[in-house]
Amino acid sequence: MGSKERIHRLKENTKVNIINAAHEIVKEEGWQALSMRKIAEKIEYTAPMIYEYYANKEGILLELTKKGYLLLGERMKEARDSYETPEEQLDAIWLAYWNFAFEEKEYYQLMFGVQVNCCVMEDLLPLESTPYGIATKPIMQLMGISDAEDDRVCTKYYTYWSIVHGLVSINIVRKGASDEINRQILKDAITGITRTLKN
Amino acid sequence: MGSKERIHRLKENTKVNIINAAHEIVKEEGWQALSMRKIAEKIEYTAPMIYEYYANKEGILLELTKKGYLLLGERMKEARDSYETPEEQLDAIWLAYWNFAFEEKEYYQLMFGVQVNCCVMEDLLPLESTPYGIATKPIMQLMGISDAEDDRVCTKYYTYWSIVHGLVSINIVRKGASDEINRQILKDAITGITRTLKN
DNA sequence: TAAATAATTTAACACCGTTAGACAAAATTA
DNA sequence: TAATTTTGTCTAACGGTGTTAAATTATTTA
Structure with missing residues (x-):
């Protein structure tokens, strides 16, 4: 049966x-x-x-x-x-x-592990104290742009942030891979993006 | 008083x-x-x-x-x-x-919003069905490397993954920025990394 | 049909965030 | 100083969570 x-x-x-x-x-x-x-x-x-x-x-x-x-x-x-x-x-x-x-x-x-995230944290800090405010300054300098709201600046900032945040998240949730390699990836990525700013 | x-x-x-x-x-x-x-x-x-x-x-x-x-x-x-x-x-x-x-x-x-994440998910899938297995193949092809375990391949894979995952996370938690811009950032970043493979 | 096994539920434990009401201490007023 | 109000603090409780043990019902086997 x-x-x-x-x-x-x-x-x-x-x-x-x-x-x-x-x-x-x-x-x-x-x-x-x-x-x-x-x-x-x-x-x-x-x-x-x-x-x-x-x-x-x-x-x-x-x-x-x-x-x-x-x-x-x-x-x-x-x-x-x-x-x-x-x-x-x-x-x-x-x-x-x-x-x-x-x-x-x-x-x-x-x-x-991308959280739903309750706390959005917006306009609670003066711009010049936020990661955005801090990082966009040299970006603008390199790109020769003076308008902080320029979409090109915003785009580049997000490109930086994405790769750094991505690397961090991946390293936090799955703590594999050596620190050496990751530092190298970070360095490579950052200089890679930075290169795209100057022209 | x-x-x-x-x-x-x-x-x-x-x-x-x-x-x-x-x-x-x-x-x-x-x-x-x-x-x-x-x-x-x-x-x-x-x-x-x-x-x-x-x-x-x-x-x-x-x-x-x-x-x-x-x-x-x-x-x-x-x-x-x-x-x-x-x-x-x-x-x-x-x-x-x-x-x-x-x-x-x-x-x-x-x-x-990077979660503590309980589920690690390792070795539960055959390599060729994992994102890693799928994406590393064309990477190896472009780099002219045949060893899937080669550190250079691993590094490049993580570079891709980081930026994509970073972009995704940022878009999920803070749903600002237009879809257009983000697609452009993604495209730029991907082709940027891809360019670094061929030499 | 009776006994044994499996499926399912009830009741409970220890925890959680949160609120209402009681109580004591302190400050204020008469 | 005595009475009253305000303040600080706690107890008890509500409805929720994940989880377990025991009781109960249903099903299969002998």
């Missing part, structure tokens, strides 16, 4: 139901609203049942992370396979990554 | 005591361990007292964020003022930013 299989399939089914319910809640209300009881309600069970399928809440998050990586991988592969030259492929790959981040924002937040 | 002042100064004092206690707890046990009751215990009060000084927990976080921005600003200014040329200043500024991120990790996490 293959009822063992049937039951196993049923269990597998509620396992994905749990994941789907969790994903739905997060899409509707954000990560901070995800709770075991809410998941249970959505799949019409009681909370303790979930522990029959996942060790704990973190187990559910891990499963979702896995799904996220799978999805991201697919998108990137698809993008790559649409082009022949490596230049075009790199363009497409990172654009796919970019699109994934916004189309599947919830997954991206979970995978790479 | 200046007792009004004295009392006001005392209140101000416990306000910073609360902030300091919160910061200590976070340094010791991380953000997820920060609770009103723990703060209260540290300053030898009961939890409801804190609401006499801050509207709620978010108010405390906001205050800490402000302190973080102040500190970061100081560090960046200091770095800038140690150099004359804008090139050197930019180098120093972003290095100061970088150092702040790791020396004051807790502040940085709060300010820019």
Whole structure:
């Protein structure tokens, strides 16, 4: 009798139901609203049942992370396979990554730890004391621009910030890679951007 | 009678005591361990007292964020003022930013939403399905390297990832700036890095 | 049908942020 | 000084969280 299989399939089914319910809640209300009881309600069970399928809440998050990586991988592969030259492929790959981040924002937040962030911090400091105010001065100098609001300045500032912030985040969440290498990457990137300012 | 002042100064004092206690707890046990009751215990009060000084927990976080921005600003200014040329200043500024991120990790996490992240996700996927596996192939091709473990490949991959991830994070947490500009920054950065591969 | 096993729920624990009400200490007023 | 008001502080509680143990119901096996 293959009822063992049937039951196993049923269990597998509620396992994905749990994941789907969790994903739905997060899409509707954000990560901070995800709770075991809410998941249970959505799949019409009681909370303790979930522990029959996942060790704990973190187990559910891990499963979702896995799904996220799978999805991201697919998108990137698809993008790559649409082009022949490596230049075009790199363009497409990172654009796919970019699109994934916004189309599947919830997954991206979970995978790479971008917080919902409550505190926006705006206009609480005088401009000349903010990172923006401080860094744009030499940028303007190099570019020969005197208007601090110039879009070109803003763009360059964000380019700097992005790469530094990106490197930092990656180093904070996954503390792999040697400090030496990262310092080198930082240095390379910064001088690379700086070079683009002078012409 | 200046007792009004004295009392006001005392209140101000416990306000910073609360902030300091919160910061200590976070340094010791991380953000997820920060609770009103723990703060209260540290300053030898009961939890409801804190609401006499801050509207709620978010108010405390906001205050800490402000302190973080102040500190970061100081560090960046200091770095800038140690150099004359804008090139050197930019180098120093972003290095100061970088150092702040790791020396004051807790502040940085709060300010820019880098999560502590529970799920590390390692070796759960075959290499060729991970972003790393997918993106390094064309990188290797362009660089004329066949060893996937080569440090130069790894470095370049992280450079790509950093800038893309940085841009994404910044766009997710502070949804300012037009999509147009950001796409342009992304495109510029990607082709910029790609150019450095071919020589 | 009776016993054993599995599925599911109820109740509880210890924590969380937050609020209302009680209480004591201090300051103000009569 | 005595009475009253204000202030500071705490206790108790509400509704929420993740999680566990025990009780209960349903299903399968003998």
